[in-house]
Amino acid sequence: MWSGASSYGCSSSPMAAVAEPRSTTKLHLAPLKVFVDLCLKEKTLDNFLTYFLRWVEQRESSVHLCCKKLKIISMPMDNMVKVLSMVQLDCIQEVQVSCTWNLSTLATFAPFLGEMCNLQRLVLFPVHMSAFKKQEEHHVVQITSQFLRLDHLRDLHLESPSFLEGCLDQMLRCLKSPLDSLSITKCWLRDSDLTNLSQNPNISQLKSLDLSCVTMTDFWPELLQVLLEKVAATLQDLDLDVCGITDSQLEACLPALSRCSQLRSVSLCGNLLSTAGMEKLLRHTAVLPCLRQERYPAPQESYRPRGVLLEARLAQLRAQLWEILRDLGHPRIIWISLSPCPRCGEDVVTNVLADCRGPASAESRDILRMDDDVGE
Known part of the structure; x- marks a missing residue:
């Protein structure tokens, strides 16, 4: 719904009612904000989303498309880019990526992630890496550097983030604010990763910590001890399954x-x-x-x-x-x-x-x- 009014300059003369005003001043109306939670799950855009996006595109100057919750299940990158380019990304507060991407696809998505400056919760499911990890190191930098722009991130959930093995510190040092919830599951982490995790100041206020299915068979128990001591004052939920x-x-x-x-x-x-x-x-x-x-x-x-x-x-x-x-x-x-x-x-x-x-x-x-x- 729009609210606003238009006012026009006019003369005090009785004839002014039938004469064209000499000067006209129109108040500019604020854009109409349309809020919709988006779930991108089709290979091609469904009829509703196609029509809706066309409607927004035709009114680009007067309509702003806002989304608080974005869920990506399955959609080609070109379609996803088209949709995201029309969304006011700074409105997004929660993102869940449930499809399986390779690292280059995640790197393509990363700049959009960096524009979500009010993002509070990020859930990212498995990311596949090629056998030649050296060739993908620049993708890791592209991804982790975007966390520098996420000032309001509180909940971070990463399932099978194999690209972070040995370089978890790259992401941790880019965090801008303390986390309430951290979940890193189904992956290998090195002793250096656990060390960097326990030393990062942004995990000292954790309420929830989930490291389930993170292999710790050969780790030094002192690392987990230090981590638990760091969060002892605030931790409410702990998951160390398998x-x-x-x-x-x-x-x-x-x-x-x-x-x-x-x-x-x-x-x-x-x-x-x-x-x-x-x-x-x-x-x-x-x-x-x-x-x-x-x-x-x-x-x-x-x-x-x-x-x-x-x-x-x-x-x-x-x-x-x-x-x-x-x-x-x-x-x-x-x-x-x-x-x-x-x-x-x-x-x-x-x-x-x-x-x-x-x-x-x-x-x-x-x-x-x-x-x-x-x-x-």
Whole structure:
């Protein structure tokens, strides 16, 4: 809707009503702002979007196309460029790229990203690299340099960002403001990457940290310890699923983890922990006042060497862990993850431990029971 008025200069003479005014002054109207959330998912523009963009293009001087949420699922780059060139990019606050791009395609998109100066949330799914990484280093610079212009970025989610291995610092040092949420998943990171991550001042206020499926089998546990210490005052959600973390590595990080006083949820599913390691974990997390959701792997003693689940042994270990929690006297609900399911090969999660303030009631024993149809 337009609002505004036009006023014309006129004479005070009675004849002025039928005479042409000698001078005319017209107030300029502000452009009409049209807001639409865009989801680009077709190989060719659909009928509505084609008509709508043509309508905007014909009124370029009087209509501004604004978009707060942009989602890109599947669209050729030339069509996407056409659409983005018509959008007021500084209106965009959230971008999700769900299609699989190669690095050169992402580099082509990067200048548009840099124009989104009010962007608050960026979600980027897998980016493929060629075998000749050296030839693509300039693309990495093109991409990471755009973060210098994103003053309001708060949430950053990167899935399988293989192009950042060994050069995560290039992106981190371009961040302009502290992040609330950081997710880097399904990739390899070097010790230097974890070092740079823990030293970056813009992660010191993180509320959510997700490093699931980031291989840490050979990393120095002190690096994760320093990282947890850096975010201990603000961290609320921590996900370290399937990182290859062992008992000794976890034990080195437990003092730092127990200082995360705002922690509400923690997940360590898919890691290689023993019953003894889990006992130490439970004792350290018992002091966290806000912790409400815990997801841990079944102890390694629950499996035969080839990964076959020993259900009777698991039941015994669950009972053992339950007794530990009851002795700690801290009410909590814990989920134990079996991976993979012995029947279907998929991950399975079963609730194993509940309110542990007193002797096991009939209700809590039912919670402790593993249902026969779990994983079906």
